[in-house]
Amino acid sequence: MSFTLNIAAVEKGAAPVGAHLVRDVSLPALVLHRAALEHNISWMQQFVSASGAQLAPHGKTSMTPALFRRQLAAGAWGITLATAVQTRAAYAHGVRRVLMANQLVGAPNMALIADLLVDPDFDFHCMVDHPDNVADLGAFFAARGQRLNVMIEYGVVGGRCGCRSEAEVLVLAAAIEAHPSLALTGIEGYEGVIHGEQAVSGIREFAASLVRLAVQLQDSGAFALERPIVTASGSAWYDLIAESFAAQNAAGRFLSVLRPGSYVAHDHGIYKEAQCCVLGRRSDLHEGLRPALEVWAHVQSLPEPGFAVIALGKRDVAYDAGLPVPLRRYPAGVVPAVGDDVAACKVTAVMDQHAFMTVAPGIELRVGDIISFGTSHPCLTFDKWRNGLLVDEQLQVIESMPTCF
Known part of the structure; x- marks a missing residue:
């Protein structure tokens, strides 16, 4: 006697709607609680809107299209992503405005984005921080007959990516202007690499420098947008960035965009601690x-x-x-x-x-x-x-x- 056993593949943590966690689900499983999730999406959107800014949550945190849809439905201006592949995945699930908070490097990755730019409704901006990358992007997209939106990344010494001085930013802006296939649409920074006892003052100084550069570039006619983008903010210091942008009227002259991502799920560790610090700095926030x-x-x-x-x-x-x-x-x-x-x-x-x-x-x-x-x-x-x-x-x-x- 012979028989065929039909066994369908079972993905780890998968379960049908209606299943109960303690009775029906093969564990381990990743669990998201609806009430807390909805609270977090609403809370951050209200915080950012009240700050006079726009929200482009970092999607690399979850890479979960169902969460992208909820964030956009709640009022998010766009979604931030880290790679060309992530951008393609988000586009496939309906995301039509992306800040790629990273450099677009390598012809195969450029080709992934070029294919998406055929869609006139797709609004994409990536970062540049070096003339080599500017030259490569300029040549690639010129050959395609396309124009790519780029933003200058401004960093800190010892940090991650980004120009290390205001002078380097101005030199890079000139390099971008030399390529008609590139459009300079804003300036970006990431404050999460600033640490130490003087982190708060360091972050405020960094945000002030970021806006000062934006003003200088705008006054020189470097930007291709009438209202260029100024963006920063991870998931720990977003309140300081929002305050700094508002204090310098960045929201009036520029489109201020904040990019926290981990808030959507939050945690019981490093971001719980960071949130306690936010609430300590902001007495007007009664719940986090x-x-x-x-x-x-x-x-x-x-x-x-x-x-x-x-x-x-x-x-x-x-x-x-x-x-x-x-x-x-x-x-x-x-x-x-x-x-x-x-x-x-x-x-x-x-x-x-x-x-x-x-x-x-x-x-x-x-x-x-x-x-x-x-x-x-x-x-x-x-x-x-x-x-x-x-x-x-x-x-x-x-x-x-x-x-x-």
């Missing part, structure tokens, strides 16, 4: 962002007293900026689900597929229990998943959210 992202996993083994091995590892959750944070424990299969606080437990190490967790006194676990974990640095948690599960207050799946990394 809420952690919307968790990773759920089973207790896999209890080999020693006070020690649990969790079916969760480096392939499931970020570990670069802090280890996963135990939140609540749920008995598997029990609905309605009522969780117990297990915050006193602590993850001490993660391997490829396992996490080591100390079990606090008084907490009784059994193999098969489910634990929800908070994360630190959502960017490097999202990119480990092809699907996220949006759940309601009853922990029922209401939407599967594919990623496109």
